[in-house]
Amino acid sequence: MLKTLTSFFVLFACLLAFAAQAQTGLGNYQSGFRKQGNAVFFSAAGGDMQLEFCSPAMFRVRSSWDRKFPENEPYIVINYNWPEVAVQTQELNDHFLLKTDQLHIKVFKTPVRLEVYTTDGKLLNADATGGANLTKSGEAVAVTKQLQPDEHFFGFGERMDFLDQRNKKLRLDVGRGKGLPHHVGAYNILKANYCPVPFFMSTRGYGIFFHTAYPTQWDMGNSNVDSYSFIAEGGDLDYYFMYGPGFPALLNSYTSLTGKTPLLADFAHGLHVGTYSGGTWGYEHLTSDSYVVELGRKFRTYGIPADILHLDSTWRIFGKQGGKGATSFEWRPTFKNPKGMFDSLYAMDYKMVGLHLRPRFDNGEKLNLLAQAQEQGYVYQEKDGPGEFVNYFDEKAVDWWWQHGVKRIADLGARFLKTDEGSAFGALANESEKVGPTGEDIKWKHNVFPLVYTKASFEKFQEHNNMRGMAHTREGYAGIQRYPFIWAGDWPSEWQYFAPVIKAGLNVGMSGVSYWSHNMGGFEHVADPELYIRWVQFGMLSPVAHMLGMEHPNYKEPWNYGEDALRNFKNYDLLRYRLFPYIYSQAYVAHTTGTPLMRALVLEHQDDPNTYDITDQYFFGSNLLVNPVTTKGAKTRTVYLPEGTWFDYWTGKQYDGKQFVHVLTPLDSIPMFAKGGAILPMQPEMIYFGQKPVNTITLDIFPHGTSTFDLYEDDGRSLQYKKGEFAVTQITSELTSQHLNLRILKPKGNFKPASHNYLAKIHWAGEKAPVGITENGKKVAAAANAAALDKKDGWYYDVQQKVLWIKTKRTNKEDITLTVKL
Secondary structure, eight states, X not given: OHHHHHXXXXXXXXXXXXXXXXXXXXXXXXXXXXXXXXEEEEEESSOEEEEEEEETTEEEEEEESSSOOOOOOSSSOOOOOOOOOOOEEEEOSSEEEEEOSSEEEEEEETTEEEEEEETTSOEEEEBOSTTOSEEEETTEEEEEEEOOTTOOEEEEEEOSSOSXXXXXXXXXXXXXXXXXXXXXXGGOTTTOBSEEEEEEEETTSEEEEEOOOSOEEEESSSSOTTEEEEEESSSOEEEEEEEOSSHHHHHHHHHHHHOOOOOOOGGGGSEEEEEOTTOOTTOGGGOOHHHHHHHHHHHHHHTOOOOEEEEOGGGBOOOSSSGGGSBOOOBOTTOSOHHHHHHHHHHTTOOEEEEEEOSBBOOOSSOOHHHHHHHXXXXXXXXXXXXXXXXXXXXXXXXXXXXXXXXXXXXXXXXXXXXXXXXXXXXXXXXXXXXXXXSTTHHHHHHXXXXXXXXXXXXXXXXXXXXXXXXXXXXXXXXXXXXXOEEOOOOOSSHHHHHHHHHHHHHHHTTXXXXXXXXXXXXXXXXXXXXXXXXXXXXHTSSSEEEOOOOSSOOSOGGGGOHHHHHHHHHHHHHHHHTHHHHXXXXXXXXXXXXXXXXXXXXXXXXXXXXXXXXXXXXXXXXXEEOOOOSTTOSEEEEEEOSSEEEETTTOOEEESSEEEEEEOOTTOXXXXXXTTOEEEEOOOOSSTTSSOOOEEEEEEOOOSEEEEEEEEOOSSSSGGGGTOOEEEEEEEEEOSSEEEEEEOOOEESOOOOOOXXXXXXXXXXXXXXXXXXXXXXXXXBOSSGGGGGTSOEEEEETTTTEEEEEOSSOTTSOEEEEEEO
């Protein structure tokens, strides 16, 4: 705690020093204006500046006070080579004008500063005047910009404090927070900084990515209502400016710099189960391989879908030097037959079993990997000699770590790692008094470390498994979306942490990360059964569904929390597996565009101020609005429906948008709304992926106007989708006063999906009942009831439920048009 307070006061002193020291701006323009390729150069009295265009809507700003620009770093930004951008340049009396087909940029001469406009003359963003816009003070560099009265800011990574960061101060530096008791320190939602991302989006239609790995400070109008600023504690001044104007377009631009998220394997969109193998810390003697096998069998016995298991830290003995915080790669003696454990789980159709790991080597009883790594120079140097952290910045060290450590468990059957404690490099670790490496380069390597650490396990296992990679990590920084996925950290099973965890998912989604999870039900402490039920409802409708808890003996398996909890868990888990075609199609959208699976309402409604502070609702993909219940004992809750038409997912009741509504919240139901026109492709119930062939895809449809959905399919496992081996089926719903047309085109693309037909489940909100159905112009026979459609094509209208069922005769081998006459 003392070290934490000391670090805080040092940081505070640095900020005061920055304010007190003479700040050096670039000064007035002197000479050197020229265009070379996509770059435009300027020399000022105090240094040089260059603008590099990445696209007509995005450019990079670099300023150097020693007139030298360092080489491009390889860790955060992965794309520096851009096609030629058509830029018109013109020198005028007091400024230079740079024009693309989307932006007009004025570079003023006295002093050098920027103003950015749309092509029709709307001011997007302007540097502060008076020479204080681009400054250097000691090693710190800063940017100050004018704050417009109507703009609000979103992004900044995985934060649990606020959604709209206007008028706030932030510090971005990877860390979990320190100190006990639990209501402060490690469980302080204001300090949690597991995955900071120095990127934000403004409601004025632009975004800024501060391209630095150094700790940064952001004052978004807190100190001055007319300006905002961002400061890096070292390095050069380097940022990207991008224009949307929509937030989805900004995320597309940002992830084109730092990388798109790859697709996880199909089964990884199912349930992930974490376990302490029978005994958490203090109960390690109770762990065993037989416990893990029985746990896997119990999920199958209950018929609860699950596809992935991971063993947390007590699978291994704690080493001689690093204690709980280091990795010996040596199994506990209670694991009599680890290979048999893996084999048994895979025989039960679990697809991946992984192990928890920390980034420090240690010596065990039989293995002395730390001593070997120190001798060969594969651990990072610390103040007094070789340390314990694997040097993941060194490819040779990564290869040695794999060959002598990780491959031991991979050869037995482990297929991924849960890479914990990425924040401990150059900072106080969670279960240790050691701070690891220190020095000037650690200031920036500390934030990059989670990237290289997670990348190592992701890439090594991807190659070893000959399957799409997966890395389960807690810490990240800009670019972590390339090695999915992140979980939100170990938040206690208490009501006060439930809503902030939702906020973390919204913020990280607006920062380029789509695959994100949390410990549903919470991590530490025995959960209130009601909290457990509500958290599980949210968890099953999260980008990644993940369960882990450490409170002995009541871990987070559903049978530990009563019959209601068990029933709730199974029902929502089954729903998630049924929603797989929808979830997987939306994951592909995230892969190609950067738009996340879990979307804050403001992401799609940035012009609606009502959405700016909504932190307990989200879009799950493009068609579902999910509204978790975060208040104990709540019988109702208020929901905001954005502009448009909405349908209660459970009842089909229709609502107009852009209004707040009050809804009932029975314990077994999470309020959920379908967008007008929603098309939700679903598969049959399964207790693991591949349990049965998908002979029929159900299309859950809420007709309204004209809407489309692209059903994405590929082989689910390989990397061939990156080479174009996928198929897209376009589905269109068109409702008029005379008819409903549902068109399902045959798949287009290089991948050939398995043959299946379709079952349309149409929520009929209109007053007129359907009077006749045709498929490709031919009359469809009516069925006696909905159950009859399990065996043959036909249609049935459920008058009580107001649901129209239509089973197609044709399969996805041809185009299908269903017409419902009114």
